Amino acid sequence: MSQPTKRARAAAAASATAEDPAREAWSLIVRLFQCGKASTMASCAEFDLSAAQAYLLQTLDPSKPVPMSSLAGALSCDASNVTGLVDKLEARGFVERQPDPNDRRVKMIALTASGKRVRAEVVDRLATPPASVEALSKTDQEDLVRILKKAVAPPLGRAAGAE
Numbered sequence: 001m002s003q004p005t006k007r008a009r010a011a012a013a014a015s016a017t018a019e020d021p022a023r024e025a026w027s028l029i030v031r032l033f034q035c036g037k038a039s040t041m042a043s044c045a046e047f048d049l050s051a052a053q054a055y056l057l058q059t060l061d062p063s064k065p066v067p068m069s070s071l072a073g074a075l076s077c078d079a080s081n082v083t084g085l086v087d088k089l090e091a092r093g094f095v096e097r098q099p100d101p102n103d104r105r106v107k108m109i110a111l112t113a114s115g116k117r118v119r120a121e122v123v124d125r126l127a128t129p130p131a132s133v134e135a136l137s138k139t140d141q142e143d144l145v146r147i148l149k150k151a152v153a154p155p156l157g158r159a160a161g162a163e
Contacts, residue, residue, distance in 0.1 A: 035130050035132065036129075036130045044122075047118055052075070052077075052081075053085055053089055056071065057095075057111070057119045058122060058126065059074050059075065062116045062119060065098050065109055068107050086109055089115070093115070094111065094114055095110065
């Protein structure tokens with residue numbers, strides 16, 4: 001039995017997503033993300049950060065430390081990976097480990113003053129939309145924001161619906 005060609009697999013996937021709006025929406029979000037990947041990587045490189053380091057900085061709440069275990073959950077990775085990321089960011093003076101006042105075994109991660117500045121700049125650069133999103137009408141942009149807010153989990157340490 002022969003394997004389907006790449007074109008046949010793509011046609012089957014397109015047909016499946018057309019019949020399933022959730023799959024089609026996700027497929028389009030992935031494509032949109034891929035369109036912005038070069039810009040994202042350039043923004044990270046500007047600060048000599050890996051994408052994972054930039055995402056960790058972006059995930060941290062500038063106003064309060066968070067446990068390393070919470071960061072691992074938010075980043076969907078193993079705690080040992082977070083340790084490596086934090087080590088590198090700590091060496092650059094962007095974050096610091098603090099003891100949890102309620103449990104000495106827990107290490108809290110807090111942004112330093114330098115880390116808060118870099119985080120703000122990284123968040124600003126990463127928030128720059130691709131041209132295809134900027135080209136949408138204001139109404140379409142507002143609709144897109146409204147819909148995506150329903151689909152996205154709240155940032156680390158913030159309740160759903162909080163701004």
